[in-house]
Amino acid sequence: MATIGLDKLYYAKITEDDAGDETYGTPVKLAKAMNADLSVELAEATLYADDGASEIVKEFKNGTLSLGVDDIGASVASDLTGATIDANGVVVSASEDGGEPVAVGFRAKKSNGKYKYYWLYRVKFGIPATNLATKGDSITFSTPTIEGTILRRNKVDGQNKHPWKAEVTEGDSAVAADIITNWYQEVYEPSYATEAAE
Template sequence: MGKVIHGLDMFHTAIVTEDNQVGVTFGEVEPLLGAVNVSVNPTTERNSFYADNMLYAVLDSLGDIDMDMEAADLPFEMQKKIFGHKEKSGVQFANADDITAELAVGFRAKTSGGGYRFYWFLKGKPELLPIEHQTDEGNVTPQTAKLKLKFMPLQYNKNWKAQADSAQLKGLNWFEEVIYDESQLTETP
């Protein structure tokens, strides 16, 4: 029987510090508290090829992988790391020459019957954070941080996502490091 996925928590991020044909390295995995929602939309470019007077093959290639994520807040310290902002005397400055880091994003969702489904999206480039606020009109409406990222496959192994259910983890601490390759996993009898 299939599982029903619901809920969302435990956003985690890590900076991609290197990615090439030889290997990939990530910075420290950091939690991002206050997961509100996430939406991931991978697209496939599809072309039909005709031969012998009929559809002969359907050719697929991976297109854009867009993520929209929303959290209670994106703390200044994390904004500084992700967007390359500078800080002086407690004031953070965004500059036209800032370099935005590539980012891995992990999270989990509950599954029916107990347990979780875990995800790592491996290499995404975030857009600058929009700022939206509104006045309180008799009641307090929370304002959240909304981040858009465009993910791409790793150069190292072409993986772009890792996912597993609780039962498949076999003692693996999913958020201890970015899970990006089968070489990180140990076989258990």
């Protein structure tokens, strides 16, 4: 079903233990979302045998998330890009800056009024792009765009895999209501039936 909206853009800071496994901080509002473009790159391999394709493997390699937002505040810019806020509250970007990866969550409204919710587990952002224009006969809004690379997370889930995205659709009969209600309370952690049986 088609989506007709986008809102509730959040991010959660990541801390890593000695093994590199992620722990997510409490999600906080990133900005008001205008658009989100998500593209995925796959690693592909084909094994040929008996003059034809015998096996084909396609695995997630990485992705790109491009966010159009209304504004990026100082603390968000610091968290996402590694910029420094000086003693006067001014955001100072340096060539040596490099933000730490974060988890990014948002939701997209579907044409039936329900929402599809997302968490991207590990996104490393670059410097936001800004388009500026002089005021002419009409009003033109200039808003920042920030682009990040989506990576799989280091921490394995209950199936010994490295997830890169979680998504759920509101109103799905297989989904408990509290999953949707608590979506922005913490970054969603996959749960499998075999884990509950242990």
